[in-house]
Amino acid sequence: MRRWLTSQTMQQSVFVGPALLVYAAIMVLPLLLGIYYSFSDWNGVSSHIDWVGLKNYKTIFTDDPGFGRSFWFTARFTVSVVIISNAIGFAIAYVLSKPLKTRNMLRTVFFMPNVLGGLLLGFIWQFIFTRSFSAIGQATDIGFFNLSWLGTEATAFWALVIVSVWQGAGYLMVIYIAGLTNVPSDMLEAASIDGATGMQTLRHIVLPLIMPAVTICLFLSISWAFKSFDLNFSLTQGGPYKSTESVAMNIYYEAFKSNRYGLGTAKAVIFFVVVTVITMIQLSMTKKKEVEM
Amino acid sequence: MKKWLTTISTVTLAGSLLAGCGGNEKAGSGTEASGDQPAGKEVTIKIMNFKVEVAEQFNRLKDEYEKTHPGVKLQVDTVLGGDDYNTQLKARFASGEMPDIFNNEGYNQMDAWLEYLEDLSDQPWVQNEIDLAKEPTTRDGKVYGMPVGLEGLGFLYNKDLFEQAGITELPKTLSQLEAVAEKLQAAGIQPFVNTYDTWFGLGFHNLNNAFAKQPDPNAFIKGLNDGTAKISDNVIFKDWTHLFDVAIKYGNKNALTTDYNTASTLFATGKGAMNQSGNWLQPVLDKLNPGMNVGILPMPINDDPALNDKLFVGPSNNWVVYKDSPVKKEAKEFLNWLVSSETGQKYLTKEFKFIPAFTNIKTDPADLGSIGADVLKYIEEGKVLGWHWAKYPDGAAPEFGSSMQKYIVGKINAVQMLGEFQSAWDKMKSR
Numbered sequence: 239m240r241r242w243l244t245s246q247t248m249q250q251s252v253f254v255g256p257a258l259l260v261y262a263a264i265m266v267l268p269l270l271l272g273i274y275y276s277f278s279d280w281n282g283v284s285s286h287i288d289w290v291g292l293k294n295y296k297t298i299f300t301d302d303p304g305f306g307r308s309f310w311f312t313a314r315f316t317v318s319v320v321i322i323s324n325a326i327g328f329a330i331a332y333v334l335s336k337p338l339k340t341r342n343m344l345r346t347v348f349f350m351p352n353v354l355g356g357l358l359l360g361f362i363w364q365f366i367f368t369r370s371f372s373a374i375g376q377a378t379d380i381g382f383f384n385l386s387w388l389g390t391e392a393t394a395f396w397a398l399v400i401v402s403v404w405q406g407a408g409y410l411m412v413i414y415i416a417g418l419t420n421v422p423s424d425m426l427e428a429a430s431i432d433g434a435t436g437m438q439t440l441r442h443i444v445l446p447l448i449m450p451a452v453t454i455c456l457f458l459s460i461s462w463a464f465k466s467f468d469l470n471f472s473l474t475q476g477g478p479y480k481s482t483e484s485v486a487m488n489i490y491y492e493a494f495k496s497n498r499y500g501l502g503t504a505k506a507v508i509f510f511v512v513v514t515v516i517t518m519i520q521l522s523m524t525k526k527k528e529v530e531m
Numbered sequence: 532m533k534k535w536l537t538t539i540s541t542v543t544l545a546g547s548l549l550a551g552c553g554g555n556e557k558a559g560s561g562t563e564a565s566g567d568q569p570a571g572k573e574v575t576i577k578i579m580n581f582k583v584e585v586a587e588q589f590n591r592l593k594d595e596y597e598k599t600h601p602g603v604k605l606q607v608d609t610v611l612g613g614d615d616y617n618t619q620l621k622a623r624f625a626s627g628e629m630p631d632i633f634n635n636e637g638y639n640q641m642d643a644w645l646e647y648l649e650d651l652s653d654q655p656w657v658q659n660e661i662d663l664a665k666e667p668t669t670r671d672g673k674v675y676g677m678p679v680g681l682e683g684l685g686f687l688y689n690k691d692l693f694e695q696a697g698i699t700e701l702p703k704t705l706s707q708l709e710a711v712a713e714k715l716q717a718a719g720i721q722p723f724v725n726t727y728d729t730w731f732g733l734g735f736h737n738l739n740n741a742f743a744k745q746p747d748p749n750a751f752i753k754g755l756n757d758g759t760a761k762i763s764d765n766v767i768f769k770d771w772t773h774l775f776d777v778a779i780k781y782g783n784k785n786a787l788t789t790d791y792n793t794a795s796t797l798f799a800t801g802k803g804a805m806n807q808s809g810n811w812l813q814p815v816l817d818k819l820n821p822g823m824n825v826g827i828l829p830m831p832i833n834d835d836p837a838l839n840d841k842l843f844v845g846p847s848n849n850w851v852v853y854k855d856s857p858v859k860k861e862a863k864e865f866l867n868w869l870v871s872s873e874t875g876q877k878y879l880t881k882e883f884k885f886i887p888a889f890t891n892i893k894t895d896p897a898d899l900g901s902i903g904a905d906v907l908k909y910i911e912e913g914k915v916l917g918w919h920w921a922k923y924p925d926g927a928a929p930e931f932g933s934s935m936q937k938y939i940v941g942k943i944n945a946v947q948m949l950g951e952f953q954s955a956w957d958k959m960k961s962r
Contacts, residue, residue, distance in 0.1 A: 301958060368793075
């Protein structure tokens, strides 16, 4: 009796079971259902569903330039956002881990954009780009402000990057600060006694020691940028002419606006596989670079 | 496979039903405590309204209805039509919170929902419905929807600004329209306020012009679907691009980032003389600029006055009743009340400014506002063409809109744009 109660199986199911059950119900089950729907022609509301085999996947690969275009946009967007937001996030964290008087206040200020939701942020920036910028442009005649920021392909792309970086960098900063404060000060001291310059210390001591933070930040920013939806939705609506339509938006439009739920889920399944593969590669690559103390 | 799927969905639905009941109980006990209504018999009709322009007026209507119909409560939720309405509806459907009365545009838009719609053929108002309004929601001889009202689409124009520029004759052809635009510009007035930021203003309202002016639009659309007709070599479509050119040339800067609200405000405050819109804008204009002197013009695509002096008139949308609604009897009663009672009719014409789609509702043009009065005149003279966007294949209109935006910024030329329309149609119909 006793033995049965304290057995491994019993322990596992009591402690992991409830969480696993919830996870299965709200994550695994919808995923499996989605895979099932991706082989069907369901329109999202009808009560009868027909099995169509691989037809949806065939359509995506042979007859859907829109999906390819949104994938290409998302890829460019992800690369830009990941590089810029991590660089800025790290730079701010590095500066704000120095003993500055205003550093607590500055940390709050940089983190603030993250508190606002993406949708709201999109509307605020839409106002800034279309109204404030043009007002400043008219008053000062500076070319930068006179651009039709959301009206052309290139500027709309960079508008999205700017807002995403502005929103995400603060969060990454917090993680980097946590990493930086964990770097033992005796090591830094030893390095400076040995005559290492600031750059050398950063490159050979600080960076290797905060690799766990880098892993997390890269992972987070890649998955944010890849799944980006709300910002595109409220800032540019995917425009002009669908040039800033992210994959998530393309899926949303296909499944809910065009009444092709089956085709939409097929796209989502492909997207899921791609994101999984990319983040796995990234995780295993940066994991290798982490050093144990 | 099917079986376990049904089981799962039943369980989820049942779950959400339970959740729904919980909510209702709470609401019910709330009113009981306040002592307004006798306990027990109260029902709530959930209405999902798509007309943001009349949201406020609808709430007043709700109060009046509840006063005269004790025990019936209306719950009105307004969601912007065109873009988000159908997504919201699906979300509510999936969560088991389906409204009892909602909107549907008919034609292809009705396909997805058809099996959930109540057959309204036996309703008293059907016999008074005008034919133009019946077509979209009639399927196999059965009527599934009640038209909300008729609406006219064209160029709204500011009469004062026209006068200021010395324009005495209203344009009936494209060259006249261009001459008018030139005159306005010469007088220092922005001729067009364009809102090109969303696909539905472009793909639906703007492009409809080219579909409606086909000798037989339905045959043309059928031809597109079976491959016998082509957009790319169609003369009317080519002519339509000329109108599009004029509107772009004499339009505001940054039309691609000018949204509906901004454009309406610009137009209402006299910052532009013409705006592609319809009589649905009247309540908005009344609020922004009471007493604004405004009318509506046709949208000419070439110099044939007989073809071009026509407005696009259609049933703006239709009320449909959810078949499995527990209060569908009350819902039908409400719809009937709306078009047969004096109060309901008063709200439709005087407050909502809808042009009625029923022969038994008499309207005073003065009630509709000046745009509505113009539209009514066109309807009475029979100078109307239809609305055809609900007949497009699903997903085609966003593609049309996106091609039109490319054309506006000069990324593609007119021939390429029509080519893109054609391939979008072919691609979307086969999915």
